[in-house]
Amino acid sequence: MSELKTENQELATVYSARDIEVETYKFWEENDCFKADAKSDKEAYSIVIPPPNVTGVLHMGHALDGTLQDILIRYNRMLQKEVLWMPGCDHAGIATQNVIEKNLAKEGISRHDLGRERFLAKTWEWAEEHKNRILEQFKILGASFDLSRKRFTLDEGCSNAVKKVFVDLYNKGLIYKGSYIVNWCPRCQSAISDIETNYETEDGNLWEISYALKDEMGAIVIATTRPETMFGDVAIAVNPTDYKYKDLIGKECVMPLTGRAIPIIADDYVDKSFGTGALKITPAHDPNDFEVGLRHNLPQIKVIDEKGCMMKNEFVPPQIQGLTREEAREKTVKMLEENQVLIKITKHVHNVGKCQRCNTTIEPLLSKQWFVKMEPLAKRAIEVVKDGTIKFIPQRWEKNYLMWMENIRDWCISRQLWWGHRVPAYYHNQTGEMVVALENPDPNNYTQDTDVLDTWFSSGLWPFETMGWPVKTSEDYKKFYPTNTLVTGFDIIFFWVARMITMGLEFTDVAPFSTVYIHGLIRDEHGQKMSKSKGNTIDPVDLIEKYGTDALRFTLTSLCTYGGQDIKISDEKFEFGRNFANKVWNASRFVLMNLTKPKEELKLDLANLSLADKWILNEFNEVAKIVNENLETYRIGEVATVLYDFFWNKYCDWYVELSKIEKNEAVLVYILENYLRLLHPIMPHITEAIWQKMPIEKDKVGILFTQYPQFDEKLTFKDAKNMETVFELIKALRNVRAEFNIPLGSMINISIDNNEELYSQIIPYLKRLAKVEDVKFEKNPNSEKSATCVVEDTKITIPLADLIDLDQEIKRQQKKIEKLEIELKSINGRLNNEKFVSSAPKEVVDKTKERKEELLSEIGLIEETIKKLS
C-alpha cells in the first residue's frame, strides 16, 4: 500500500492546499480506491456522469456538476455501499465536426476535399488525443469515478447499442424516414432538431405585395417577412370567416414577376387581423405553410437550396437564381417595386431561428430525414414521473418536463454530417430497396445511408449502454443498473434527461434512475451566462491553483440552494472556502500537536465527561443527524452551512479554546475524527490528509471508506445546553470589558448571585476566557462603582472602581432594557389575546409564558441595578 506523504506540511501555518491535494489524489489512485466491484454483495449506488464533449475543456459548470456527483458518491461509499461513478465522454457530433472543419479551413481545405474516410480518420485521431483530456481534468476536482470503466459514446459498445436501438425502433414502426420540413442549418449543412434551434428577435420588415387576380380586375394584397420565398408560393390563403375576401376564395391570382397562377384558398390558420389578412403559402420553406399545404393537397416547390442560395429552376427568375437568401430578398423587393406591386413596407420585429451551434439563420427546408415517433414512447416517460418512480429535485422541474413531454413532437434524428453513428439503413445499388439492419446484408450490392444520428441519440442510451447493454447478463448491468441519481443542469432536461427516460423505459423496461437532481447554472457576478465570446468566464483550474480544490468544492457547495437557484460567482467568493480549509487545517494541527501521547489511540469514556465535553458531543451528534438528513434530501448547500458553523463557531471558538484550560483529549480527537468524516464528501483531500495523521485505529485504507457518522442516542446529553449559559456569561463579561475599555492585562473580580452549582464548574474558564481574577458567590454584593450584567436569572457584579463611568453604565443598562421590553411587549400582546391562548398549540403558549417570566426577571434585575446606580 502506498502512503500519503504530507510530512512537509506538518508545521506550515498556512495550509498549502495544492501540495496536499495532488498527493492525496495520487494516494487514492495508487490504492485503486475508486474501482467498483460488480461482484460485491453490498447494496449498489451508481451515477453516470453527464458525458462532457470530447471537444470540451473543464469549465465551472463541470466543476459544480462534478462536485455534486462526487459528494453523493463519496457519501454513499461511506454509507458502505458499493458505488460506481461511471465516467465517459460524448462524441458531440456537430460540435466536434465544426472544430475539425475549422482546423481544416486554416489550411484552406474543406472536408469534401478530404473525403469522408480521410476526414473521419483525422477526426478520430483528434478525438483519441482529446478524449482523455477532460476526464483527466476532472481528477483535479477530486472526482472519485472509476476510470477503468471509462466510456465513449462512439466506442464499440455504444455503437452496438445505438444500432440495436435504431433497428428495433424501426421494426416497431417508431422510426420512419420521410420528407418533411426541417430546421436546416446552411452552414453546418445539416438538419437539426427543434430544440437545437434558438429564436432571436430581429428587426425586419413586413412587405405587402399585390397579386393580381386572374381573369378579372382587382388584386389581393398579402403580407410577408420573406419576399424571396415567393417563388415557391403555391397558394394565397385567407381566413374562411374573413368577409373582405369571401368572394375571392376559389379564384386564382397571378404571381408577380413570374406570372404563375395560384389558387386562393381558405384556412383557419390565417389570422384576419395580422398584416392584410391574406397569406402566401410556401410549403417548402415554412413549417406552418407546410401544414397548410398538406391540408389542401398543394404542391411543394423548393426555391432555396441547402446552401441557402436561390435554386436554378423554372420557378426562380433568372436574375435571382444563385443569389444568397439575403441578396435575393433585396433583389426581389427591388423588382417588385419596379413592377409597382410593392404596396407597403412596415417595420416589423420578429423571431428568427438560429442554429444552436453556429448561430446561422435556420432555413426551414423540405428534406428527407429520419424521425423518431415520440408520442407512443412519451407515454411511459410521463407515467414514471407522475407516479413518482422518477423524482425531480427541485420538484418544479417535473411540471416543465411533463409539459414538454405531453406536447412532444417527432424527433428529427438524422444529421448530414460525417462524425457520428451512421444510420444503419442500406440501399440496394440497383433497385434502391432499403434494408434497416445491424449489418450490411451484402456489401457488394448495398450502400449504407450517408446520414449520421443526432448526438443525443447515443447519449440518450448512456445509463445502460455504459453498463454493458444490450448484454443484459453483463455484471455491471445487473449490479449497477438502473442507476440512482442523475445530476445535471436544467438546460439539458429536454435534450438529454427526457430522452434517457424514454429510451431507458423502452429498452430496459425500467426507469434509468430514480432521482434527477437539477442544480442551477453558474453565472458571472452580474448574473450573465458565462461564455468565451463575452469574455466573462472563470476557469476552475485557475481557481483551484489559487484557492485549492477543496476550497472550490466547499464554496460551490455552499452556494447550492435547495431551490436550485443559479449561482453567481466571482473570484473572491472562493476565499470563503479557502479560509475554511485553512481553519480546518490549523485547528487539526493544533489538536494533534498538543496530544500528550501523539501516537496513542484514545478511548472515549462516556462516564467521565465535563459539561463542555457533553456539550460538544451533543452538538456534534445533532450535526451528524442534520447533515445526513440534508444529504438524503439533496439540501447540499445546507450541509456546507451546518458543517461550517459547527466547526468554526462551536468546535474552534469554544471547545478548542476551552481545551487550552482543561482538556479531554479523547473527546477532542473523537470529535475531530468524526467531523472529518462528515466533511469528507465535500472536502475530500484535506480530510483524508489529516485523518491519515490521526492517532486512531485505521482498519480502512483511507477516510473515504470509513463509516459516515450517524445520530447516536448515546451521545445525547440533556443538560448539555447549560454550557450555552456559560458562554453567555463569558460574552457578557467580555462586553463589559469592551464597553469600558478595560485592557486584557488588567484582571477583574466578579460576584455571582445565583446558580452557584453551574458556575462553580467553570471558574477556570472564566479566568482564562474573560480574564477574571476572583469569583465570589454572594447574594447581595456591594455594587457601588460596579458594572453589572444579567444572564438569565443571575446577576453578575463587576467592581470597576474608577474605571466605571456611571452615566455610561446606566445608559448601557437602559439600552438592554429597551431591547428586552420590545420583546416583552410583543409577548404580552400575544398572551393577553385570548384567542392566542386558546387556539395556539399548548407547547407554543407554554414557551411564550416561560419566555415572559425570563424577560420579567431579567428586566427586574436590570432595573434594580439602575436604581442602585442612580
Added chain:
RNA sequence: GGGCGUUUAGCUCAGUUGGUAGAGCGCUUCCCUUACAAGGAAGAUGUCGGGAGUUCGAGCCUCUCAACGCCCACCA
C-alpha cells in the same frame, strides 16, 4: 400567447411542515493572547418589493399589482 423563477442587512444570498429574521463579505472599536491576521474579541445594520386577504400569529399560505430574469410556443 403559455409556464416558471426572483425581489430579505451596504453587497452576495440562506431561511425545511406558519411561532416573530440569519450567514459570508463589507463596516465600527479593540487585539500580532505561539493553531489559524486566510486569525481572535466586542458591536452596528432590515416597516422581509407594494397592496389586500386567511390566521391568535405571515418572510413563509391565498389573491392582486410592480420590476427584473428564464423556459416553451413561433402570427406570415
